[in-house]
Amino acid sequence: MIRRAGARIATGAGLLLLLSLLVYIGVDLLPGDAATARLGPDATPERVAGLRHRLGLDRPVTTRYAEWLMGLLRGDLGMSTTGRPVSELLSDRIGNSALLSTLTLLLLVPLSLGVGLVAATRRGRGLSTGALLLVSVPEFAIAGALALLFAVTLRWLPSVSLIPPGESPLGHPEALVLPILSLLAVGLSYAVRAIRAATVTAFGSPQVEFLRLNGIKPGAVLRSAVIPAVLPVAVQVWLVTGVSLVGGGVLVEKVFGYPGIGESLVTSVQTGDLAVVQALVLVLGAAMLTALALADLAVVLLTPRLRTRAATA
Known part of the structure; x- marks a missing residue:
């Protein structure tokens, strides 16, 4: 387990390094930069060139990336083109986005497990179809529909x-309701489909069939055989969905004007503020890699056969 964790950490660090390089070069290749965004389209070429020189944007992108990476190793996320430290600029916004995802996940866990179990039965076919339809709808479309219904039409929120x-x-709290409902609808549709599939597989297992033939009550079968078999898959889905809610919440936050990382990420990409983009990419990438590692660990811990094999390896 220790060797596996060490290999995971090394692989994750390498992936984050590669991701940061690709994003840095990709954003630099976009039309415009921080100088043109700050001065506007009417600025003279001389003013743009002068500001680019003061911001260091006229140097090779590889040189700037190497300097940013050295600063990161010292714990310095760099300076935004607005003149503020990136850590100060994003501290509150990252916390707000994490709060939004956490509250959504607290609702998602019991709802997805309950709905997924019911959807695996004949009575729950409608739930499965609804989840399939909902999973194909983009986050911003759901957010817009909820805003139109509850804010514009009903005027409740x-x-x-x-x-x-x-x-x-x-x-x-009234400002949290619609963003949470939007993220919950997206996350719930995916989680219900995954948990339903795991539940159907569990119901068809030899262990469940054995318990049924021996006259064990359905409730006892569900508690002793079905739910333990579904939990490893469910925990994986919850961990990955929890992190994806932060990334997927970018558009939802933009729709509702929520003070999270969504607006900062969109604005920094548009203005070429590479330091802010890099910081957000590292946070989201590290969170996703951590969630994937914890999901693998959860499968081992929640599956007796794998837990025994890991302990004897």
């Missing part, structure tokens, strides 16, 4: 998450 700077979103 605000269409924009107006949270004063420096305040916690928990102090404005």
Whole structure:
């Protein structure tokens, strides 16, 4: 297990390094840069060239990337083109996005398990079909539909998450409802499909068939054989979905004006603010790799056969 964890860490570090290089070069190749975004389309070429020189944008991209990487090794995320440290710029926004994903995940776990188990039965075919249809709808479309229904038509909730700077979103729960519902709909549709498939497989296993033939009540079969067989898959789905909610929440946050990383990521890509883009890519990439590693570990711990093999290896 220790060797496997060490190999995972080394592989993850290599993937993050490669991802950061590709993103840095990719954003640099986009039309425009921080100088043209700051000065506007009416700026003279001389002013643009002068600002590019002051920001260091006229140097080779590989040189700038190497300097950024050396700063990262010292714990310095660099400076935004706005003149503020990236760590200061993103500290509150990353926390707000993490809060949104955590609250969504707390609702997703029991709902997806319950709905997935019911969807595996004959009575739950409609739920399975609904999840299949919902999983094909983009996040921003769901967010727009919910805003149109609950904010514009019914006027029950605000269409924009107006949270004063420096305040916690928990102090404005009404601003969290629509973003959470949007993310929950997307995450639930995928999780229900995965848990339903695992449940169908568990119901068809020899162990469950043996318990049924011996007259064990359906509730006892569900608790003792079906749910333990489904949990490894469910935990994997929950971990990966929890991280993907942060990435998928970019568009949802943009729709509702929620003060998370969504607006920062979109704006920094548009303006060529590479330091901010790189920081967000590293955070999201590291979170996803950690979730995948924990998902693999959860499978080993929750599956007796694999747990025994790992202990004797």
